[in-house]
Amino acid sequence: MLRDITIGQYYPTGSVIHKLDPRVKLAGTFLFIISIFTFKNYPGYIVSLIYLGMVIFISKVPLKHILKGIKPIIFLMVFTAVIHLFFTSGDDILFEFYAVKITYAGLKKAVFIIVRLLFLITGSAIMTYTTTPNQLTEGIEKAFGPLNKAHIPVHEFALMMSIALRFIPILMEEADKIIKAQSSRGADFEEGNIIKRISGIVSILIPLLVSAMERAKDLALAMDARCYHGGEGRTKMKPLRYTAKDYISYGIILVYMVTSVAAGRFI
Amino acid sequence: MAIVIKDLNYIYGAGTVFEKQGLKDINLTIEDGEFIGIIGRTGSGKSTLIQHLNGLNVPASGTILYNGEDIYKKGYSKKKLRSKVGLVFQYPEYQLFETTVLSDVRFGPKNIGMSAEEADRSAKEALSMVGIHEDMYNASPFELSGGEKRRAAIAGVLAMKPEVLVLDEPTAGLDPKGKNEILELIDKLHKNDGVTIVLVSHSMEDVAKYAERIAVINDGEIFACGTPREIFSRYKELEKIGLSAPQTVYLLNELKSIGYDVDTGIITPDEAVKEILMHTAQTAYTEGI
Ligand SMILES: Nc1ncnc2c1ncn2[C@@H]1O[C@H](COP(=O)(O)OP(=O)(O)O)[C@@H](O)[C@H]1O
Ligand SMILES: [Mg+2]
Numbered sequence: 001m002l003r004d005i006t007i008g009q010y011y012p013t014g015s016v017i018h019k020l021d022p023r024v025k026l027a028g029t030f031l032f033i034i035s036i037f038t039f040k041n042y043p044g045y046i047v048s049l050i051y052l053g054m055v056i057f058i059s060k061v062p063l064k065h066i067l068k069g070i071k072p073i074i075f076l077m078v079f080t081a082v083i084h085l086f087f088t089s090g091d092d093i094l095f096e097f098y099a100v101k102i103t104y105a106g107l108k109k110a111v112f113i114i115v116r117l118l119f120l121i122t123g124s125a126i127m128t129y130t131t132t133p134n135q136l137t138e139g140i141e142k143a144f145g146p147l148n149k150a151h152i153p154v155h156e157f158a159l160m161m162s163i164a165l166r167f168i169p170i171l172m173e174e175a176d177k178i179i180k181a182q183s184s185r186g187a188d189f190e191e192g193n194i195i196k197r198i199s200g201i202v203s204i205l206i207p208l209l210v211s212a213m214e215r216a217k218d219l220a221l222a223m224d225a226r227c228y229h230g231g232e233g234r235t236k237m238k239p240l241r242y243t244a245k246d247y248i249s250y251g252i253i254l255v256y257m258v259t260s261v262a263a264g265r266f267i
Numbered sequence: 268m269a270i271v272i273k274d275l276n277y278i279y280g281a282g283t284v285f286e287k288q289g290l291k292d293i294n295l296t297i298e299d300g301e302f303i304g305i306i307g308r309t310g311s312g313k314s315t316l317i318q319h320l321n322g323l324n325v326p327a328s329g330t331i332l333y334n335g336e337d338i339y340k341k342g343y344s345k346k347k348l349r350s351k352v353g354l355v356f357q358y359p360e361y362q363l364f365e366t367t368v369l370s371d372v373r374f375g376p377k378n379i380g381m382s383a384e385e386a387d388r389s390a391k392e393a394l395s396m397v398g399i400h401e402d403m404y405n406a407s408p409f410e411l412s413g414g415e416k417r418r419a420a421i422a423g424v425l426a427m428k429p430e431v432l433v434l435d436e437p438t439a440g441l442d443p444k445g446k447n448e449i450l451e452l453i454d455k456l457h458k459n460d461g462v463t464i465v466l467v468s469h470s471m472e473d474v475a476k477y478a479e480r481i482a483v484i485n486d487g488e489i490f491a492c493g494t495p496r497e498i499f500s501r502y503k504e505l506e507k508i509g510l511s512a513p514q515t516v517y518l519l520n521e522l523k524s525i526g527y528d529v530d531t532g533i534i535t536p537d538e539a540v541k542e543i544l545m546h547t548a549q550t551a552y553t554e555g556i
Contacts, residue, residue: 011284064282174361180323181362184354185423186346186378196378203374206364210409 009169011129013060018130021246022139028253029127035260036119044264045115051256052122061129069125070118077117085110133165142240155231163219171212178207269431269463270297270320270352275329277315277487289315290487293329297431302457302464304478304495306471308509312487313467314357317433320465321345321352350379353429357436359420363408368399368419371408375427386426393426394419397452414445421449425456431463432456438473450477475499475513475534483510496532515539 012018017025032048039045056063088106095102128136141158148154179189187200275293280286290312297303307313318324319331322338322345331338338348356362365371369390376386394404397418403411408419421437434453438446454477456462468474474481474495481498483490485508491498499505502512502520512534519531519539529546533539 013284065284068282177356178362180318181356181359183323183345184321184349184356185362185375186349186427187374188346188378199374203362203364207361210364211361 009128010132011061011065015058015060015130016245017055017059017126019245020130020249021240021242022131022135023143023240024242024246024249024253025127025131026136026139026143028249029124031253031257032123033120035257035264036116036123038261039264041264041267043267044260045112045119047256047260047263048119051260052119052126055126056122059126059130061126066122066125066129070121073117073121077114080117081110081114084113134162137162137165138236138240153231155234159231167212167215170215171208174211175204175208178204269299269334271332272296272316272319273329273332275316275319275331276327277319277324278327279315281327288487290319290326293487293489295482295489295492297463297465300457300461300463302454302466302477302479304474304481305465305467305484306469306474306481306510307484307490308469311484313484314435315487316484317354317435317465317467320431320433321349321354323354346379350427351429352431352433353424353427355421355424355432355434355437357439359423359437360413360416362423363416363420366407367405368408368411369394369404372419372422372426375423379427389426389428390422393422396425396456397422398448414441417441417445418449421452429462431465433465433467435467436469437466438468438470446473453477469510471499471511472513475515483508485509495534499534500532 032051035044036048039048056066085102085106086100088103088109089101090103090105092104093101094104094107131139137158140161141154144152144154144158182200182203183189185203187203188196189200189204190197192200272293272295275290276288277290278286279289293316305313305317315324319326322331325339333348333352336343338345363371365374369387372390372394373386376389377383381389391404395401399415399418399422403415408416411419417437421434424432432453437449437453441449450473453464453466457464457477466474466478478495480493481495482492483498483505490508491501491504499512499516502516505511513536515534515536515538516531519529519533519542522529522543523531527546529542533542
């Protein structure tokens, strides 16, 4: 059921990529996504594919697992591609049947869209597969730390994010349990008429909402009881520090940016 | 022959790094009208097992027959199964959602196709059975006390009039009074209405008192199955897998070890008292005191 949505869930393998500083992975993912949008032609994607393949290989996350994670979004990708395929105008017509016209430009665009979305999703998924939500927020907090000077509450935002991320699996588990409990009472989510289906969904949402509120209240109390007072003057037990492998990775990212953008724009 | 569990295997997170064998080669038959207790330490797989009984979990291999029919067969109506095999989850109070207690209890009966009046009647019957007073029918379920919520949630399953009632630790977290009330209710359903009961519990005293048969689960496997007497006579083995026997078993064994010839197979306090009194009386008689 809900547990089958594996995209974005940490997948521990203990690889080098898992051990990298989260800031490196954030920067890498960010730059990777930007690079994809600069390409005008195929060679750029080929360079991207090679790098992506290498990262996946080094991360030791099985390809099967990654593909399974992509499955739920295939529909979205195909849908977007089809729209581009049929509604792109151009002179180079490949196929025409009454009002349906497929142009070379449309085909190219459709393929690009699929590849782009695929790379985008896989690229960011690799980051979440190899970085725990806590590391991720720590990385973000540190990377955006300088904004504190501009009176932007970076710590609070990071905390909010880490709490939200922490709650996702808890709520999924809870939802799973509630779905099962209501199914035992004959609740309908797939079959039956619309009214029954809606009442089935309500029977899940309300208990879920109630329990989320309860948890939030408990958490707030627990934080208060331990005198939490925000980020000011707070120190870390294990502050983030770059090591050699992080600098090497930055180097690789730089090389990737130069080669891929050059290949994508100028070949 | 109500429920036959055959070579059941269940795997959590199949095909991922989180893969974990939840159940291993489970074979168990739950007879019509019996009261079976399922015990095992936390994480042994009790909940996982009973969530198969109404088809919520789908096994990796093996199957379950309900009245001779394979419940995982294509076309077998899960909905009908769920109206026959009622499952009360652990902490069922978290499933309450309606605006009033009565309408929440009516949810199940209505889902399985009872008419409005029928559902109403059934819901009221169930509520009175669990001891929720009419005054509370129109209260919000969220206003009830913890124990009342629990009972309302149990009523939500009872109102579906199941033939088999499966309860996952229904007394967890209740005070002794609330606990006894629920156990007595379950016992009454079994004795008066002939409902088959599957009670998951980690209170040895409770299963000893009510169950006719006990299945012990350890690490996803059936460790032992038999009458309470048989099971608790193996209390040394139970201790090894994180369980124990009722206090009476320890008491009688202790008495035996210091030379009193008492029946160590006795498991309930009432019987133990009788046995000890009788033994004292006998001793007094033979020794002429
Ligand atoms: N959704 C799940 N995903 C993975 N493992 C689970 C899940 N639910 C339970 N488990 C594991 O399966 C084992 C049995 O759990 P459960 O049936 O809930 O035990 P019990 O009810 O006997 O306490 C436990 O080790 C638990 O950690
Ligand atoms: Mg359990």
